[in-house]
Amino acid sequence: MQDLLSLFYENREFIFLIIVSIFLGIEVISNVPAVLHTPLMSGANAIHGVVVIGSIIIMLEAAPDNYFALILGFFAVVLGTLNVVGGFVVTNRMLEMFKKKEK
Amino acid sequence: MTDLFGLTILELCYIAASITFIMGLKMLSSPDKARKGNLIAAYGMGIAIFATILFKEELTADKWVNYGLILTGLIVGTVFGTRMAMKVKMTAMPQMVSFFNGMGGACAAVISLVEFDHLLHTGKVETGMMVVIILGLIIGSVSFAGSIIAYGKLEGKIGDKALPGGQVINIVLLLAILGMAIVMAMADVPNETHMYILLGISLLYGVLFVLPIGGADMPVVISLLNSFTGMAAAFGGFLYGNQAMLTGGILVGSAGTILTVLMCTAMNRSLMNVIIGSFGGGGAGVAGKDGEQGTVKEISVTDAAILLAYANKVCVVPGYGLAVAQAQHTVHNLEKVLADKGVELNYAIHPVAGRMPGHMNVLLAEADVPYPKLQEMEDANDDMANTDVVLVIGANDVVNPAAENDPSSPIYGMPIIDVLKAKNVIVMKRSMGKGYAGIENELFFNDKNRMLFGDAKDSLEKLISEVKNL
Numbered sequence: 001m002q003d004l005l006s007l008f009y010e011n012r013e014f015i016f017l018i019i020v021s022i023f024l025g026i027e028v029i030s031n032v033p034a035v036l037h038t039p040l041m042s043g044a045n046a047i048h049g050v051v052v053i054g055s056i057i058i059m060l061e062a063a064p065d066n067y068f069a070l071i072l073g074f075f076a077v078v079l080g081t082l083n084v085v086g087g088f089v090v091t092n093r094m095l096e097m098f099k100k101k102e103k
Numbered sequence: 104m105t106d107l108f109g110l111t112i113l114e115l116c117y118i119a120a121s122i123t124f125i126m127g128l129k130m131l132s133s134p135d136k137a138r139k140g141n142l143i144a145a146y147g148m149g150i151a152i153f154a155t156i157l158f159k160e161e162l163t164a165d166k167w168v169n170y171g172l173i174l175t176g177l178i179v180g181t182v183f184g185t186r187m188a189m190k191v192k193m194t195a196m197p198q199m200v201s202f203f204n205g206m207g208g209a210c211a212a213v214i215s216l217v218e219f220d221h222l223l224h225t226g227k228v229e230t231g232m233m234v235v236i237i238l239g240l241i242i243g244s245v246s247f248a249g250s251i252i253a254y255g256k257l258e259g260k261i262g263d264k265a266l267p268g269g270q271v272i273n274i275v276l277l278l279a280i281l282g283m284a285i286v287m288a289m290a291d292v293p294n295e296t297h298m299y300i301l302l303g304i305s306l307l308y309g310v311l312f313v314l315p316i317g318g319a320d321m322p323v324v325i326s327l328l329n330s331f332t333g334m335a336a337a338f339g340g341f342l343y344g345n346q347a348m349l350t351g352g353i354l355v356g357s358a359g360t361i362l363t364v365l366m367c368t369a370m371n372r373s374l375m376n377v378i379i380g381s382f383g384g385g386g387a388g389v390a391g392k393d394g395e396q397g398t399v400k401e402i403s404v405t406d407a408a409i410l411l412a413y414a415n416k417v418c419v420v421p422g423y424g425l426a427v428a429q430a431q432h433t434v435h436n437l438e439k440v441l442a443d444k445g446v447e448l449n450y451a452i453h454p455v456a457g458r459m460p461g462h463m464n465v466l467l468a469e470a471d472v473p474y475p476k477l478q479e480m481e482d483a484n485d486d487m488a489n490t491d492v493v494l495v496i497g498a499n500d501v502v503n504p505a506a507e508n509d510p511s512s513p514i515y516g517m518p519i520i521d522v523l524k525a526k527n528v529i530v531m532k533r534s535m536g537k538g539y540a541g542i543e544n545e546l547f548f549n550d551k552n553r554m555l556f557g558d559a560k561d562s563l564e565k566l567i568s569e570v571k572n573l
Contacts, residue, residue: 007231014341014349021350025357028125032132037362037461040131042200043141044358045329047124049207050148050351051336052180053155054214057343059173060160069217074172076213081180082187083207084152088145089188090199094465095138 039094046087052080109158116154117347123147124351128358134474151347152177193469194426197462198257201325204332205250211243211335212302218342222293230288232342237284239338240298241305246331248309253325256313269315276308322455322462323366327374330359366455399535402553404562407529408569411441414491414527417448418483420520421463422456424497424532428559431470434496437563438472440570449476451483451493451520453501480520487524495522495530497559502530503544512542528552531562 008015032040055076062069123143130140156173184203191199215236222228222236255261283301287294316324337352339345367374402410411417419434438448450472456463464477478486487493495502505512506519522528528551535547535554546552555562 003230004234007229007234011231011341014344017346017349018337018341018353021353022357024125025128025354026361028128028354029132029358029361033134036132036134036137036464038196038200038465039137039141039461040128041326041329041359041362042196043127043131043137043144044333044355044362045200045204045207046141047127047144047148047351048329048333048336048355049203049210050120050124050151050348051207051211051214051332051339053151053345053348054336054339054343055176055210056152056155056173057159057345058214058217059169059176060156060166062169064166064168068220070169070172072213072217074176076210076217077173077176078180079206079213080210081177082184083203083210084148084184085181086184086188086199086203086206088141088148089185090191090196090203091141092138092145093188094196095141 039091042087042091042094046084046091049080049084049087052077052084055080109161113154113158114346116150116158117345120147120151120347121350123150124354128354193431193466194429195258196465197322197325197457198254201250201253201257201328204325204329205247205254207332208243208246208250208328208335211239211332211339212247212305213243214339214342215240215243216298216302219293219298220295223295226292228291228293233293234288235338235341237287237301239335239342240302241280241284242331242338243335244302244305245309245312246328246335248306249313249324249328249331250309252310252313253321253328257321261314269311273308273311276304276311279304280308322457323363326359326363326366330356330363333357333359399547400553402529402555404555404565405569407553407555408566408573410492410527410529411437411494411566412444412446412570412573414446416486416490416492417441417446418478418487418490418493418522418525419448419450420453420456420483420493420495420498420502420522421450421467422453422496422498422501423462424499424559426457426462426466426497428497428561430496430560430563431466431472433560433563433567435467435470435472437567437570438476440567444570444573449478449483449486451478451480453480453498453520455517456498456501480518484521484524487521490525492527492529493522493525495528496563497531499532499544500542502546503542504546504549505542505544514542522546523549523551526551529555531555531557531559533558 029040055073058069058073059077062073124147127140127144127147130136130143162170188199218236219240222233252261280301283297283304287297287301290297313324333352333355335352337349337356340348340352364374421434425431425434441448450467452463457466467477500514502520502522503514504519504523506514506517509515523546528546528549530547530552532554534556547554
C-alpha cells in the first residue's frame with residue numbers, strides 16, 4: 001500500500017500529464033470525418049511506434065556483456081522501427097490518394 | 104548521464120515530438136492537411152529517436168556493440184518496413200496496419216521482459232514499477248498475438264474458428280491473467296517462471312480473443328488492438344519517465360478507444376461484448392431462415408444497363424467485394440458514362456463497409472471519386488426514396504434487412520443502408536455465398552431485387568459498354 005501511495009505521489013506530474021493527454025486525444029480526433037478513419041487509425045498506429053524509444057534506452061543502458069538484454073533489445077528496436085516506418089509510409093500512401101483528388 | 108546541456112536538448116526534443124504528435128493527429132482530421140500532418144508526426148518521431156540515441160546517455164567507447172546494434176536495428180526495420188508498406192496492395196491495407204500494430208505490441212512486451220530481467224538481477228523491487236512492467240507485458244503481448252491473428256484472418260490464412268465454450272475459456276484466461284498479475288505484483292522477490300507463465304497466458308488470450316471474431320467486426324478489433332498498443336507504449340513511457348513515449352502512447356490509446364467506441368455504436372454493440380469475444384456470428388449457431396427462402400431473380404447485363412441509363416438517380420453501395428475485385432476505377436468510369444446520359448450517381452458508404460472504417464472511402468479516393476459523391480449512411484437513407492436504382496457491389500451484411508426485422512440475427516440492431524426504400528435494387532455478387540458474418544440475406548429474395556452474378560469488375564465493364572451503346 002505504502003508502495004502504491006509513494007508511486008502515486010512521486011509520479012503525480014506524470015499522472016496529471018496522462019489525464020490531460022487522455023482528454024486531449026479524445027478532443028483532437030472527435031471531429032474526424034468518416035472519410036479519414038482509416039488513415040487516422042493508420043497514423044495513430046505509427047505514432048504508438050514511439051515505443052521504440054524504450055527499446056533504444058534498453059540498448060543504451062545495457063552492459064556490453066548483457067547478452068540477454070542486447071539480443072532482446074535488438075529485436076525490440078527492429079520491431080519498433082517496423083511499426084514506426086511501416087506505419088508512416090502506409091499512412092502516407094493512403095493519403096497520397098486523397099491528395100490527387102484535391103485537384 | 105550526460106551533462107545538463109545534453110539532457111535539456113533531449114527534453115526539448117521530446118516536447119517538440121509531443122507537439123508534432125498532437126498536431127499530426129489534429130491535421131489527420133481534415134482531408135487537405137492530413138498528409139502534412141502525417142509527415143509532421145513522422146519528423147517528430149525521427150527527432151525523438153535520434154535525440155534519445157545522442158543525448159540520453161553519455162556515449163562511451165566500450166559500448167560500441169550496443170550502438171552498432173541500435174543502428175543495425177533501425178536500418179533493418181526501416182528497410183523492411185518501407186518495402187512492405189510500399190508493396191502492399193490497397194485491398195491489403197487493413198491487415199498491413201494490423202501487422203505493424205502487432206510489431207509495436209511485441210516491442211512493448213519485449214521491453215517489459217528485459218526490464219523484468221533487470222529487476223531479477225538487481226533484486227530491487229518496487230511494487231509500482233512491477234505493476235507498470237506487468238501491465239506493459241500483458242497489453243503488449245495481447246496486442247501482438249491479436250494483431251497477428253487479425254492479420255492472418257484478413258489475409259485469408261486463418262479461418263473463423265469458434266472453440267466450444269470459447270467465451271468461458273476467454274473469461275477464465277482473463278481471470279488467470281489478473282490473478283497472475285496480482286501474485287507477481289505482491290511478491291517480494293521477482294519470479295522468472297511467473298513472468299513466462301504470464302507471457303504465455305497473455306499470448307494465448309490474444310489469439311483466442313480474435314480467432315472467433317468474423318464479419319463486420321474486424322475493424323473494431325483492429326482499432327481496439329491499436330489503442331491497446333498505445334497504452335502499452337504509455338506504460339513504457341511511465342517506466343522510463345519518458346514524456347515522448349507517454350504522450351504518444353496515451354494520445355493513441357485514448358484516440359483509438361474513441362474510434363473503437365464510434366465503430367461499436369455504428370454496429371450497436373457494446374465494447375464489453377467485444378472484449379469477451381462473443382460477437383461476430385463466428386459460431387455455427389447461425390442457422391438463419393434457410394427453409395423459407397423465396398426465389399432469386401437474375402437480371403441480364405443488358406437489362407441492368409437499360410435500368411441504369413434511364414434512371415434519374417442511382418446509388419452505389421460498395422462493400423468488400425468491390426475491394427477484392429479492384430473495381431474502384433471501373434465503378435468510377437460507370438459513374439462518368441452515366442453522367443453523360445444525365446444520370447446522377449452517388450455512393451452510399453456504410454460506416455463498417457469493408458474491413459476497416461473508411462475502407463470504402465480510401466478505395467474510392469484512389470479512383471479519384473470526388474468527396475461530395477460519397478454520402479454517409481444517414482444522408483443516403485434520407486435520399487433512398489428518391490433513388491431509382493440501387494447498385495449493391497460486393498456488399499452484403501450492411502444491406503441485410505435482418506438487422507432491422509429479425510431479432511434472432513447476429514447482426515440485429517446494426518443500422519443498415521435501407522436499399523429497399525429505393526425503386527429497384529441490383530445486387531452484384533459472385534455467387535449466392537453468404538457475407539462475412541456468415542448469414543443469409545433475405546434482400547436477395549425480395550421482389551424489388553435482381554441479382555447480377557459475376558466478378559464485380561467484369562460485370563461493371565460489361566455494364567459500361569452496354570450503357571455506351573444505348
